[in-house]
Each structure stands twice: as C-alpha cells, then as structure tokens.
Amino acid sequence: MDDRAIGRRTFLGLVGTGLLGLFVARDAIDGVRGLVPRSVQAVLPATSGWRIFTVAASMPNIAPADLRLSIEGLVERPSTLTMRELQEIAPRSQVSDFHCVTGWRVEDVRWQGIRVADLLAHVGARAQGSVVRFISAEEPYDDSLTRQQASMSDVILAWQMDDVPLKREHGGPLRLIVPAMYGYKSVKWVTKIVVESSVTPGYWEQRGYDSDAWIGRSNGL
Ligand SMILES: Nc1nc2c(c(=O)[nH]1)N[C@H]1C(S)=C(S)[C@@H](COP(=O)(O)O)O[C@H]1N2
Numbered sequence: 058m059d060d061r062a063i064g065r066r067t068f069l070g071l072v073g074t075g076l077l078g079l080f081v082a083r084d085a086i087d088g089v090r091g092l093v094p095r096s097v098q099a100v101l102p103a104t105s106g107w108r109i110f111t112v113a114a115s116m117p118n119i120a121p122a123d124l125r126l127s128i129e130g131l132v133e134r135p136s137t138l139t140m141r142e143l144q145e146i147a148p149r150s151q152v153s154d155f156h157c158v159t160g161w162r163v164e165d166v167r168w169q170g171i172r173v174a175d176l177l178a179h180v181g182a183r184a185q186g187s188v189v190r191f192i193s194a195e196e197p198y199d200d201s202l203t204r205q206q207a208s209m210s211d212v213i214l215a216w217q218m219d220d221v222p223l224k225r226e227h228g229g230p231l232r233l234i235v236p237a238m239y240g241y242k243s244v245k246w247v248t249k250i251v252v253e254s255s256v257t258p259g260y261w262e263q264r265g266y267d268s269d270a271w272i273g274r275s276n277g278l
Pocket residue numbers: 107108109110111112156157158193195198226227228239240241242243244245246
C-alpha cells in the first residue's frame with residue numbers, strides 16, 4: 058500500500074467515525090469565541106496535542122516527488138523547485154513550540170526545512186518586495202508575512218516533523234512554520250510563494266484576525 062492509499066484511508070476513516078462529534082464539540086468551543094466558521098474541520102489525534110485543521114472538503118494529496126514550489130513576483134530569478142532542489146539549498150533543523158489561537162499548543166516540535174530568508178536569497182528577492190505571500194494547494198488558504206517577519210531566523214518551510222517526513226495532515230510535503238506567531242500564519246501544503254510590494258489579506262485576516270499574529274499580543278479574537 059503506498060502512502061497515498063494510507064493517507065486517504067486514514068482520512069476517510071476519520072470522516073467516517075469521529076468527525077461529526079468533533080464538529081459539534083468544536084462548534085461549542087468556537088461558539089464562545091464566536092469566530093471560527095463551521096467550514097473549519099478539526100480532527101483530534103489521540104495524544105499528540107495537535108489538532109488537524111483544514112478549510113476545504115479534502116486535504117491536498119501531494120507526493121514529495123511531485124512537489125513543485127514556485128516562487129514568483131519581485132524576484133530576480135522566478136523559480137519552480139522540486140523537493141530535492143529545495144532540500145539541497147541550505148537545510149536546517151530547529152526545535153520550536155507551536156501555538157494555535159484557539160488555545161492548544163505543542164511544545165518542542167523538531168522541524169527540518171529551509172529558512173525562508175535563505176530561499177529569498179536563493180531567488181534574489183528584490184528590495185521593493187516588502188511582503189511575502191504563501192499560497193496553499195488547499196484553496197483558498199493563504200497568508201502573508203512582511204519581508205522582515207519572513208526573514209526571522211526561525212521562520213522556515215518545513216518538510217520534516219519530529220524526525221519523519223511531514224505528514225499529509227500536517228501540511229506535507231511542505232508547510233510554513235512561524236513559531237513567534239499563532240498557527241494560522243503557518244500555511245500548510247505550500248506550493249507557491251509570491252514576493253509583493255503590498256499585503257493581500259490572508260484567509261484568516263479576511264475573517265478578522267490580526268495580520269501581525271504575535272503570540273500573546275495579537276487580537277486572538
Ligand atoms: N492550508 C491550511 N493551512 C493551515 C490551516 C488550514 O486550515 N489550511 N490552519 C492553520 C491553523 S489555524 C493552525 S493552528 C495550523 C494547524 O496545524 P496542524 O493542522 O498541522 O495541526 O495550521 C494552519 N495552517
């Protein structure tokens with residue numbers, strides 16, 4: 058059985074069994090906060106502390122070998138990179154905590170990926186490019202960081218989590234990680250990056266959340 062089959066069976070299994078109950082539970086919690094729409098699905102894994110969030114009816118299913126990351130906009134060298142090409146640029150490991158704005162967090166997650174700053178240097182991001190937008194294969198999810206935020210040393214595009222290839226439900230093969238900000242900035246299933254000169258409000262910003270999603274300092278709603 059290949060990875061895709063496992064992924065699909067796991068997902069369908071979750072849909073078939075516990076998801077309805079979880080919808081109800083989450084609607085109750087989010088009703089208090091009054092914001093997270095019903096379209097958001099949360100699947101609760103047994104003990105890990107993670108909740109799996111998606112906004113579309115099904116998760117993208119991209120094998121690592123099929124990944125094509127395009128980087129365009131205000132860059133000297135617009136590029137489409139394979140996973141192998143991406144992994145050869147400047148791989149880096151880090152340990153960081155992950156906080157969702159709805160209150161859960163996971164501590165000491167081990168990530169491997171590439172610093173966004175290194176990737177921007179690789180494609181020659183231009184000085185006028187003051188905003189970096191990350192677009193998910195899961196439409197219509199996207200989010201942006203200022204160039205300065207994107208250049209923080211722990212902002213990475215990750216392909217490995219806790220020593221295994223990033224799982225599909227966590228945004229594999231490639232997701233953004235922004236440890237200093239709430240999880241909604243950490244776009245899963247990233248397939249496109251655009252360097253721009255002004256902000257396009259992201260999926261959650263269009264629904265009222267702060268663009269500067271600093272943990273403990275942003276609106277959190
Ligand atoms: N494409 C996509 N990325 C996403 C989301 C999503 O629904 N779709 N949810 C965000 C939110 S609110 C959080 S807290 C984290 C959750 O990561 P996880 O699903 O790996 O637990 O992913 C973020 N990135």
